[in-house]
Amino acid sequence: MHEMSVALAVIDQVETAAAEAGDVTAVRSVRLQVGELAGVVPDSLTFCFELACAGTLLEGAELVTEAVPGRARCTACAHEWAVGMPPRLTCPACDGTRTDLLTGRELQIVGVRWEDGAPPPHAPTRAPIPEEC
Numbered sequence: 001m002h003e004m005s006v007a008l009a010v011i012d013q014v015e016t017a018a019a020e021a022g023d024v025t026a027v028r029s030v031r032l033q034v035g036e037l038a039g040v041v042p043d044s045l046t047f048c049f050e051l052a053c054a055g056t057l058l059e060g061a062e063l064v065t066e067a068v069p070g071r072a073r074c075t076a077c078a079h080e081w082a083v084g085m086p087p088r089l090t091c092p093a094c095d096g097t098r099t100d101l102l103t104g105r106e107l108q109i110v111g112v113r114w115e116d117g118a119p120p121p122h123a124p125t126r127a128p129i130p131e132e133c
């Protein structure tokens, strides 16, 4: 269920951006960074995304997920390590437990490809609008 709410949030953000951009007629693909610790299963998210896109501007769009590995840094000794899965959050160098998570919680759109309503080359040029006096 978490993936479905993420998918809906992604669609919502893209639709908002498309509305601000104006003439967007179709969305081709969405690139999303998914941190290793974000609690989202990419395959499941892709599945939910396809379902949730039906009937929206994003129908048929491809969701491209980029996995971001989790990294942590020890506050005490500044050692950095890949936390892995399941995440290791105690410092492997000094056993410190005060750590900062540097990366791994990402869940953000990093790119969207869409088509705008640019007129085809042979479309009639803009007709003058008659002014009513």
Ligand SMILES: [Zn+2]
Pocket: 074, 075, 076, 077, 078, 079, 091, 092, 093, 094, 095, 096
């Ligand atoms: Zn340490």
